[in-house]
Amino acid sequence: MADREEFVSVINTLKATFPTITTHQRVLLLQQAVQQYGLSADEAGEILKTSGLVVGESVNYFQVLGLSLEEIQGISENDILVSIEDAHKKCYGESLRAGGLPRSDGRSQEQWRTMLNQARDVLIDPQKRVEHIATINTETSHFDDAFPQDGTPNFNQTSMQLAIPEDMMLIPAGEYHGSSIESIGKSQMNTPNHTIYVGPFYMDKHPVTNAQFKAFTDTNPLWRKAKRRNEWNKSKKKMSIFGRYHDGNYLNHWYENNFPIGMENHPVTNVSWYAAMAYAQWAGKRLPSEAEWEKAARGGLIGQQYPWGNTLDHDMAYFGKDVGTTYSVGQYPPNNYGIHDIAGNVWEWCLDEYALNFYATSHKENPIAGANTAEELDDLLSNFRIFSTDRVIRGGTLFTTSEPMPIANRYGCSPLNTTLRIRLLAKRDPTYSTKYAANIGFRCAWDVRLKSK
Numbered sequence: 001m002a003d004r005e006e007f008v009s010v011i012n013t014l015k016a017t018f019p020t021i022t023t024h025q026r027v028l029l030l031q032q033a034v035q036q037y038g039l040s041a042d043e044a045g046e047i048l049k050t051s052g053l054v055v056g057e058s059v060n061y062f063q064v065l066g067l068s069l070e071e072i073q074g075i076s077e078n079d080i081l082v083s084i085e086d087a088h089k090k091c092y093g094e095s096l097r098a099g100g101l102p103r104s105d106g107r108s109q110e111q112w113r114t115m116l117n118q119a120r121d122v123l124i125d126p127q128k129r130v131e132h133i134a135t136i137n138t139e140t141s142h143f144d145d146a147f148p149q150d151g152t153p154n155f156n157q158t159s160m161q162l163a164i165p166e167d168m169m170l171i172p173a174g175e176y177h178g179s180s181i182e183s184i185g186k187s188q189m190n191t192p193n194h195t196i197y198v199g200p201f202y203m204d205k206h207p208v209t210n211a212q213f214k215a216f217t218d219t220n221p222l223w224r225k226a227k228r229r230n231e232w233n234k235s236k237k238k239m240s241i242f243g244r245y246h247d248g249n250y251l252n253h254w255y256e257n258n259f260p261i262g263m264e265n266h267p268v269t270n271v272s273w274y275a276a277m278a279y280a281q282w283a284g285k286r287l288p289s290e291a292e293w294e295k296a297a298r299g300g301l302i303g304q305q306y307p308w309g310n311t312l313d314h315d316m317a318y319f320g321k322d323v324g325t326t327y328s329v330g331q332y333p334p335n336n337y338g339i340h341d342i343a344g345n346v347w348e349w350c351l352d353e354y355a356l357n358f359y360a361t362s363h364k365e366n367p368i369a370g371a372n373t374a375e376e377l378d379d380l381l382s383n384f385r386i387f388s389t390d391r392v393i394r395g396g397t398l399f400t401t402s403e404p405m406p407i408a409n410r411y412g413c414s415p416l417n418t419t420l421r422i423r424l425l426a427k428r429d430p431t432y433s434t435k436y437a438a439n440i441g442f443r444c445a446w447d448v449r450l451k452s453k
Contacts, residue, residue, distance in 0.1 A: 347396025354412025
């Protein structure tokens with residue numbers, strides 16, 4: 001996709017979620033167009049002008065939550081956070097109870113809930129809160145300073161820079177509607193019908209590649225592949241990283257610490273959940289929650305089996321039982337969120353513990369199985385090596401069936417696993433009982449805000 005088209009896609013996604021932006025937000029979008037997509041300020045301005053986005057007054061997030069500056073003056077930081085969370089919970093609940101009833105300001109209830117989440121995410125961060133208060137107090141426009149009459153952008157004049165991680169896409173906040181696939185039946189690989197709200201986050205455009213993973217192992221020798229099988233056996237007895245954090249097939253398609261020639265842009269495979277977590281931590285990211293993965297995979301589509309629709313299409317994904325190897329990432333079209341290879345190529349690790357009936361009983365906002373509180377989530381991210389329960393994998397097709405996996409399919413396996421045998425498929429096709437059915441890779445997410453309650 002051309003840079004201009006990518007920027008237009010970003011604007012269209014933003015508009016679908018929230019049609020009104022502030023003058024300052026417009027400046028940030030123009031900065032993004034120039035810095036990330038290589039457009040001129042005039043070209044970016046014309047795209048914004050024709051997009052239908054409404055540029056409104058600065059939003060007072062205190063007013064959005066029904067709070068005032070006076071209420072937080074003179075109280076402790078902890079009390080401020082409690083006030084903000086209580087106000088958000090109250091307003092969000094009122095919006096949910098309103099159903100599809102439109103608001104008097106013209107926004108839909110989902111758009112309003114997006115604004116409520118934006119308000120909470122800004123105000124609970126002390127630094128962002130200070131910046132927001134300064135914006136409210138000054139009510140100044142940043143456009144003339146950022147884009148002077150000579151047309152040369154001067155980004156140093158703005159109070160905030162738009163930092164978007166490289167090779168990632170912003171997935172907007174909102175609900176997605178998951179559904180089971182009737183043709184598959186009630187197997188453990190199926191999710192039940194469910195509606196989940198997921199806050200905004202960033203997702204890698206494609207799975208982590210061999211080249212990216214090698215950069216990690218080059219700087220983290222403990223996560224390199226053992227040179228020989230007997231070396232792994234010895235290290236296992238010593239309880240080193242090799243013995244404790246994978247099943248013995250770690251990076252088994254690599255020769256020592258080098259991936260096969262010509263496969264630098266193929267997704268890395270044969271990695272355990274522990275190795276994926278270690279890479280994500282090293283990269284300053286994390287694995288996506290299962291709900292985030294499904295939200296990103298659906299790309300805003302409702303009731304569709306695949307990221308592109310309901311029809312099998314070999315032009316949209318790389319799949320097939322006998323394809324024999326992986327395929328370079330990013331070669332197939334992205335979905336509506338700009339995400340490539342989310343169906344096909346390889347299975348992908350998620351952050352969550354695997355729970356068979358999780359979505360039948362989970363809470364409806366940013367659920368993470370095995371991490372019900374912020375403290376539990378912090379513990380999982382910081383001390384992932386001590387966790388041994390099965391973890392979720394999603395999206396895989398390669399070596400599994402002749403058809404792509406529907407988005408709703410899910411599976412769980414030991415965090416030690418680097419490959420997957422699917423017993424359910426073996427029952428239907430005996431050829432699967434003697435060979436590995438899939439290889440496992442991963443992609444990373446990056447927070448706008450951690451999601452746990």
